[in-house]
Each structure stands twice: as structure tokens, then as C-alpha cells.
Amino acid sequence: MTPTSDDDDDADLDALLDEAETALNDGEVERALELLDGPAHEADADPEVRSMFGLALHYGGEYDDAFEYLQEAVAHDPDDVECRGALRKAYAAVEWQRVENLKLARQMLGNVTAWTCIHGGEGSWTDTGDPYWGGLQMDMTFMRTYGRDMIKLHKGGLADTWTPREQIIVAQRAFVQGRGYNPWPTTGRACGLIA
Numbered sequence: 581m582t583p584t585s586d587d588d589d590d591a592d593l594d595a596l597l598d599e600a601e602t603a604l605n606d607g608e609v610e611r612a613l614e615l616l617d618g619p620a621h622e623a624d625a626d627p628e629v630r631s632m633f634g635l636a637l638h639y640g641g642e643y644d645d646a647f648e649y650l651q652e653a654v655a656h657d658p659d660d661v662e663c664r665g666a667l668r669k670a671y672a673a674v675e676w677q678r679v680e681n682l683k684l685a686r687q688m689l690g691n692v693t694a695w696t697c698i699h700g701g702e703g704s705w706t707d708t709g710d711p712y713w714g715g716l717q718m719d720m721t722f723m724r725t726y727g728r729d730m731i732k733l734h735k736g737g738l739a740d741t742w743t744p745r746e747q748i749i750v751a752q753r754a755f756v757q758g759r760g761y762n763p764w765p766t767t768g769r770a771c772g773l774i775a
Contacts, residue, residue: 593626600632604639612636620649627656631663638666643673694761694773695748701767705744714739714747722763726753 620633634649650667705715727750761768768774
């Protein structure tokens with residue numbers, strides 16, 4: 581009996597899955613991802629390839645991306661204990677990251693109403709007046725201390741070149757590091773933020 585094209589395809593698939601599984605067992609997650617990436621994204625991708633790709637993403641810490649593949653794998657084979665366990669962990673990691681991102685956003689933006697009030701008594705978001713720049717009137721020392729990354733991001737640009745959101749993020753950093761609203765004594769008092 582002569583092997584058919586389907587037999588060759590099955591042998592190729594088995595070889596691919598074996599090689600990817602060996603890579604995962606050896607801790608070579610990147611290698612497994614390289615092997616499975618193309619085949620996992622084909623329109624008629626084999627469910628086993630997609631589930632192993634999901635596991636590789638999971639083991640590589642890419643929980644967001646792994647989640648979809650692992651959901652498919654569990655729907656295809658509800659008895660797949662490894663995929664079910666990885667799906668639970670991926671779900672927990674995705675949910676934890678979502679909560680952490682919300683906390684970070686709240687921390688970074690702080691009380692937008694307070695910052696908007698301070699801005700109302702300071703200057704234009706694009707104010708270039710030395711020695712204070714931007715809508716929260718930051719001096720050079722303040723910007724270098726709390727906004728070094730923004731200066732770098734804007735290729736040396738000072739607060740007047742940053743977005744209002746970026747200016748608020750830098751001001752909030754100072755706030756959470758113990759400065760409070762004290763760098764803005766007059767407007768801080770006027771806004772009821774400083775006693």
C-alpha cells in the first residue's frame with residue numbers, strides 16, 4: 581500500500597507536535613513558539629497545534645494571548661487537564677493584570693479634578709515661560725526628578741511639549757512620593773487641597 585498525501589500530512593503534524601513538545605519539555609518556549617506560530621494561525625489549523633501553541637504562550641508568560649487558544653483547546657477537549665489548568669492560571673493572570681492596570685491608571689492620574697483645578701490657576705498646557713513650563717508650571721529640577729522619562733520620550737522637550745495627561749502623570753508621581761500638592765502652594769490652597 582502506498583502512503584497517501586493525508587498520511588504524509590499526519591506524519592508532518594505528528595513530527596511538528598513532537599518537536600514542539602520536546603522544546604517545551606526542555607524549557608525552550610521560544611523554540612516551541614517559533615515552530616507553532618505559522619501552523620497555529622492557518623485557517624484550517626489543527627486543534628492540537630492551536631492548543632499546544634496556547635500552552636507555549638502560557639509557559640512564556642503571554643497569558644493574554646494564551647487565553648483564546650486555551651479556551652479553544654478546552655472546548656475541543658474538555659478532558660485535557662493540562663490545558664484546563666493553564667486556562668485557569670491564564671484567566672487569573674489576565675484578571676490580575678486588568679486590576680493592576682486599573683490601579684496603576686488611578687495612581688498615575690490621581691485626582692484629575694484636583695490637577696485640573698491646579699492647572700486652572702497655573703498656565704497653558706503649552707506655556708514655555710522660563711523658569712516654569714507647561715500647564716502645571718514645572719521647573720527644571722521638578723521635571724528632571726519626576727519626568728526624566730518624559731523628557732527622553734520627547735527628545736529633550738520640556739513639559740510644554742508633553743500632553744496634559746503626561747504632565748498630570750509626572751505631577752502625580754511627585755504627589756505619591758510625598759510631595760502632595762505642596763509644589764503648587766497658591767493654587768493648591770485656592771483649590772482646597774492644602775490647608
